[in-house]
Amino acid sequence: MSLELLTDILIATVPLMLIFATLFAFTTWLERKALARIQNRIGPNKVGIPCTRISLFGLGQPAADGIKMLFKEDIVPRGADRLFHLLAPILALIPAMLVLCFLPLEFPWTKSLLPVQAFLLDGAVIFFFAITGLNTLAVFMAGWASRNKYSLLGGMRAVAQMVSYEIPLVLSAVIVVMMVGNLNAAEIAKAQTGWWFVFTPWGLAAFIIFFIAALAETNRSPFDLPEAESEIIAGYFTEYSGFKFALFFLGEYIAMFAISGLAVTLFLGGGDGPGVTMNLVDQGLPTEAFPGLTVIWFLMKIFALIAVMIWLRGTLPRLRVDQLMGFAWKFMLPLSILNILVAGFAWHAEQLDNTFITVITWVISLAVLYGAASGLNQLNRPNVRPREYKYAE
């Protein structure tokens, strides 16, 4: 391997890790602040610049948390499988970090590095799903290695949940791949310059399904059953402390960034936004008003999705296990399969290139999707009668 290639690879990957690790620190602060606001508290507000009285709304809190985690004792239960107990947090972080490479982020400094564009593989979307799926193994590994029944229950829940929600997640992404006819993440983002997929009926339905399934995949509330603190203490990381715990935390947030990044790539137009125009000269990358604008748009869209996730966490209660499974298999799966059919018809209608037919297709597909969603909702409604009181009025 030549030295040049090595430096190219480092230039492409190291900023990615630094940027997302910094964003992780900021997001933990943002989440604590936002949740505190929702719950009528103040949240972290003391830590700022050390040795001064400047607190900066508690922005120094992530650094303080990190230092605390680093110096805490690492406790391993006596019955634990020591090797797996050590490997699990590492395995939780690596896939999450790895998939960041597949996001079509066009940094100004990577544009000249053509060989490194190998990360923008032809099958980037498939690779993305393949590698994000590994996260579940880490969760199971942690739950099993801890030799604690609550940990094991958390790990089992994670596996069951992932097996169910992976299907609607992938099926909703299939629609975008069908419409573009390409699995390359950069090509998918480029195809949406000016008109994002979320602005079509089938794209909107797919985006909503994708987002809900993504919440379940990253164990976010309201789907955080593997770590349901009111039922199984802390789930799979009950027996983790110190920096191993911090690694789980980091892995979870990086996975959130990654899956939000994929949602942005597939449905929200990638780095598209005001100031970015389609490149009509050589059909290459879109031209931007100033270098780095697409990256800024991309990260802002990711943050918009993260904000929605935080908002949902503050608002919705946790699902029960049966509700979780029923929702995946009886609602999301039929709807996403129907959506693929609708998208197939819509693709053929678009080939005709007739405005009237396009409008008709839009109206019909909107009606079909809305009708299917409300019909499934009616079918799945639990049969609950008003409560009868025996010994009271």
Next chain:
Amino acid sequence: MSEQIAFWMLSAIAVLGALVAVRKRNLIHGVFALLVFFAGLSGLFLLLLAEFIAAVQILVYIGAVGVLLLFAIMLTERVAGDDGRRMTSRGSFWGLVVAVAVFAVLLLPAIQELPPPEAAQAIDPSVKELGHKLMNPYVVTLEVLALLLTAALIGAVTAAQGVRMPKEENSPE
């Protein structure tokens, strides 16, 4: 040169993973060693520029088969993994014979074509080409496979439900 190093490293990982998977008595350790083997195999596919196959290898074998294996172990009482019971294997001689025979049959076409043809440029394992091949000449095969899998699924559900007593039939949910 770097390809050689990568090849030997990945092969070593795959072979070691396979050996550990066979030798370990602890079921969960065995499954994870098997997953290491799959990962090494996927890396080898990547080295052959078959990126789609590599991705599918991870998606299907690690993401689906591995998780399902863990799922199946979880549903048994041996979820703790280690148990002292020795599994005595009888007929290991014939097992060895069958294994060698299968290996030879699989390897035979490759040996016949030694030295390997310079086909790195000729084959185009792009996703698009694969899709066209699957949808055009091999569509019947694909459909038959899908039917087979559906039949297996229905069979599994029937087997899992067990035989219902005729009395219970009049109480649907």
